[in-house]
Amino acid sequence: MEAPLLHLALVGTPNSGKTxxxxxxxxxxxKVANYPGVTVERKxxxxxxxxxxxVSLVDLPGTYSLRGRSPDEEITRDIVLGRTPGEALPDLVLxxxxxxxLRLTIRLLLELKSTGRPLMLVLNMFDIATRRxxxxxxxxxSQALGVPxxxxxxxxxxxxxxxxxxxxxxxxxxxxxxxxxxxxxxxxVAQLRATQREADRxxxxxxxxxxRPDTWTARIDAVVLHPVAGLAILALILFVMFQAVFAWAQxxxxxxxxxxxxxxxxxxDTMPAGLVQSFLQNGVISGVGSVIVFLPQIIIIFLFILxxxxxxxxxxxxFLMDPIMGGAGLHGRAFIPLLSSFAxxxxxxxxxxxxxxxxxxxxxILIAPLMTCSARIPVYTLIISAFIPARQVWGFVSLQGLxxxxxxxxxxxxxxxxxxxxxxxxxxDYAPAPFMLELPDYKMPxxxxxxxxxxxxxMMFLQRAGTTIFSMMVLIWFLASFPRPPAGATDPAINYSLxxxxxxxxxxxxxxxxxxxxxxxxxxxxxxxxxVAVAALGTVYAIEGxxxxxxxxGQLLATKWSLATALSLLAWYIFAPQCASTLxxxxxxxxxxxxxxxxxxxxxxxxxxxSFATYNIAMALGAx
Amino acid sequence: xxxxxxxxxxxxxxMPLDAPLDASLGIPIGIPLGLxxxxxxxxxxxxxxxxxxxALSADELESRLIELGFVEGARVEVLHEGIVGRDPIAVRVxxxxxxxxxxxxxxxxxx
Numbered sequence: 001m002e003a004p005l006l007h008l009a010l011v012g013t014p015n016s017g018k019t020x021x022x023x024x025x026x027x028x029x030x031k032v033a034n035y036p037g038v039t040v041e042r043k044x045x046x047x048x049x050x051x052x053x054x055v056s057l058v059d060l061p062g063t064y065s066l067r068g069r070s071p072d073e074e075i076t077r078d079i080v081l082g083r084t085p086g087e088a089l090p091d092l093v094l095x096x097x098x099x100x101x102l103r104l105t106i107r108l109l110l111e112l113k114s115t116g117r118p119l120m121l122v123l124n125m126f127d128i129a130t131r132r133x134x135x136x137x138x139x140x141x142s143q144a145l146g147v148p149x150x151x152x153x154x155x156x157x158x159x160x161x162x163x164x165x166x167x168x169x170x171x172x173x174x175x176x177x178x179x180x181x182x183x184x185x186x187x188x189v190a191q192l193r194a195t196q197r198e199a200d201r202x203x204x205x206x207x208x209x210x211x212r213p214d215t216w217t218a219r220i221d222a223v224v225l226h227p228v229a230g231l232a233i234l235a236l237i238l239f240v241m242f243q244a245v246f247a248w249a250q251x252x253x254x255x256x257x258x259x260x261x262x263x264x265x266x267x268x269d270t271m272p273a274g275l276v277q278s279f280l281q282n283g284v285i286s287g288v289g290s291v292i293v294f295l296p297q298i299i300i301i302f303l304f305i306l307x308x309x310x311x312x313x314x315x316x317x318x319f320l321m322d323p324i325m326g327g328a329g330l331h332g333r334a335f336i337p338l339l340s341s342f343a344x345x346x347x348x349x350x351x352x353x354x355x356x357x358x359x360x361x362x363x364x365i366l367i368a369p370l371m372t373c374s375a376r377i378p379v380y381t382l383i384i385s386a387f388i389p390a391r392q393v394w395g396f397v398s399l400q401g402l403x404x405x406x407x408x409x410x411x412x413x414x415x416x417x418x419x420x421x422x423x424x425x426x427x428x429d430y431a432p433a434p435f436m437l438e439l440p441d442y443k444m445p446x447x448x449x450x451x452x453x454x455x456x457x458x459m460m461f462l463q464r465a466g467t468t469i470f471s472m473m474v475l476i477w478f479l480a481s482f483p484r485p486p487a488g489a490t491d492p493a494i495n496y497s498l499x500x501x502x503x504x505x506x507x508x509x510x511x512x513x514x515x516x517x518x519x520x521x522x523x524x525x526x527x528x529x530x531x532v533a534v535a536a537l538g539t540v541y542a543i544e545g546x547x548x549x550x551x552x553x554g555q556l557l558a559t560k561w562s563l564a565t566a567l568s569l570l571a572w573y574i575f576a577p578q579c580a581s582t583l584x585x586x587x588x589x590x591x592x593x594x595x596x597x598x599x600x601x602x603x604x605x606x607x608x609x610x611s612f613a614t615y616n617i618a619m620a621l622g623a624x
Numbered sequence: 625x626x627x628x629x630x631x632x633x634x635x636x637x638x639m640p641l642d643a644p645l646d647a648s649l650g651i652p653i654g655i656p657l658g659l660x661x662x663x664x665x666x667x668x669x670x671x672x673x674x675x676x677x678x679a680l681s682a683d684e685l686e687s688r689l690i691e692l693g694f695v696e697g698a699r700v701e702v703l704h705e706g707i708v709g710r711d712p713i714a715v716r717v718x719x720x721x722x723x724x725x726x727x728x729x730x731x732x733x734x735x
Binding site: 064065067069100101103104107187189192193196197200209217218221225226227228230231315318319320322323324326327332357434435436437438439440441 | 678679680683684685686687688689690691692693695696697698703704705706707708709711712714718719720721722723724725727728
């Protein structure tokens with residue numbers, strides 16, 4: 001008889017190295033989804049124990065206690081208590097601790113004990129602790145806690161061997177499960193205090209701590225958290241990040257672009273002229289290709305975010321930004337969701353769940369889409385490289401990179417402005433919720449963990465390119481190709497198409513901001529996913545201009561648009577009224593249609609106003 | 625079960641924040657951590673969450689402080705201060721560093 005699937009759950013405080021342990025145990029065998037009804041990320045992976053048991057492992061959201069004061073923490077509590085329908089009650093709960101910092105985890109472990117679930121304490125990052133002079137009497141600790149304790153070094157090959165071996169032993173010893181009653185109840189303040197004291201007592205008896213704290217963290221923090229130097233470093237990091245996105249990715253992007261160009265040419269040469277050839281070359285290859293080209297940039301953005309997160313810098317950034325965010329009426333914790341929004345507003349909005357106050361959370365959700373998401377990079381890149389000369393200013397800064405930085409800065413400034421107005425007009429009487437955040441010791445980022453993280457995101461992007469974006473491209477190609485031009489027509493074929501009709505109908509509305517009907521056509525699918533606008537422009541102009549135009553959209557645009565129009569489109573995209581998936585997430589996260597429409601409405605108004613101003617100022621300055 | 629004010633059960637629960645208690649009364653002088661400067665180090669005497677003026681209820685604030693390791697007897701040191709109004713502060717609590725705003729740190733009485 002085959003042994004049933006084992007269910008293990010990882011529980012731990014934030015920064016306990018839970019995610020790197022999860023990555024070490026499951027490798028790339030991971031599934032990321034949502035818990036039903038809520039948008040808390042559900043990470044599940046699988047592995048096989050040395051004795052051959054199939055294990056399903058869930059990585060539960062980090063928490064300091066089982067009180068469940070945010071939706072994330074409620075998930076952790078409910079799964080450990082077996083209250084979530086459709087989720088297995090864990091056969092074994094692995095409580096993960098950062099070995100250099102056991103105080104808070106041991107308190108959590110004492111609380112977990114009352115749930116009656118079989119437990120094991122995993123002393124993770126044990127190598128770092130040893131190096132720092134922390135010595136743990138593991139057998140005594142295990143005896144004092146009344147639960148098995150293992151050490152692990154998630155980042156080292158074989159560093160989880162003991163954990164796996166003990167898991168097998170525990171499972172073997174527990175068949176059938178001893179029935180332990182669940183005695184857990186929300187702790188009162190006095191009980192919390194008592195458990196922390198108990199934890200401190202156990203630590204004093206079993207663990208000897210080094211007399212001096214981690215000197216590296218202290219030294220780095222002396223600079224990084226310095227009121228002046230710290231902010232300068234933060235600005236520098238963001239600046240380097242955007243220069244990197246623009247400059248480092250370029251060779252790879254050119255490589256990808258020429259590969260897709262060659263593929264399109266191949267199709268063009270080998271297939272008979274006609275609808276099928278046009279569909280494959282203009283619709284599929286040039287459309288999907290023009291989006292996939294941006295994969296290097298998305299990888300670089302996520303690489304930076306994950307590296308900073310792993311290193312421990314993100315919490316410092318939140319600390320530095322708290323007064324500034326606070327001035328704009330935001331919570332310091334909003335910094336991390338907002339920073340994630342640079343990659344994509346969807347994970348950003350989902351990450352607002354770390355903010356437990358509803359009003360703070362709503363404000364953050366409202367402004368998250370103003371952060372320049374990676375989907376806007378294709379649009380920016382295209383227009384900047386077509387219209388902004390590639391030269392250096394002040395001898396060392398790329399002008400194109402500078403414009404890119406300016407676009408990001410405008411997005412951030414307007415986000416802070418909107419937040420300030422929201423707070424001022426809507427929630428004047430409301431006192432800000434507290435900012436309390438652990439600043440973890442710095443750690444060397446773990447290449448394998450980072451690689452898995454970047455890989456997961458890159459796959460998500462490609463999946464989107466393969467599904468949403470592909471279907472939009474087919475639709476645009478269809479709209480741009482039908483009806484066919486009448487026999488003997490002299491104008492380009494697209495002028496007779498459905499796309500042209502829709503674009504021309506919208507043109508009067510968009511003429512004051514300098515957009516022509518081709519842009520109007522591209523903006524419509526751009527709402528399904530912003531980056532589609534680039535591909536759509538490619539399709540519209542490629543079809544219009546004949547086959548040879550398909551490759552160099554940028555060069556083509558430079559001849560078709562005035563500088564004022566280009567700048568106006570850049571301004572439009574700072575506010576870019578929403579991609580449909582962002583709106584859907586806002587609807588789901590806020591639980592109301594109202595907030596979704598409020599977001600859509602205010603962003604549309606801002607986009608129109610900004611474009612109108614940009615276009616008219618540029619025209620007045622002679623950029624027409 | 626230990627008393628909430630364990631070490632100093634005689635402390636009044638509504639201690640005025642601006643007036644350190646008189647040592648001659650036999651009560652230890654304590655100041656709120658929220659008033660401490662960078663470089664200050666001391667030991668937590670008790671928590672007075674009701675006095676902090678936080679947006680949270682006293683119980684909730686106290687629970688969160690305890691969960692982050694702020695309990696009586698813990699050694700604390702103010703490591704860093706923010707830019708505007710020297711807020712927030714980064715506090716070393718035993719061997720963990722926690723960032724809090726001064727408003728919430730008013731609930732932590734140290735000496």
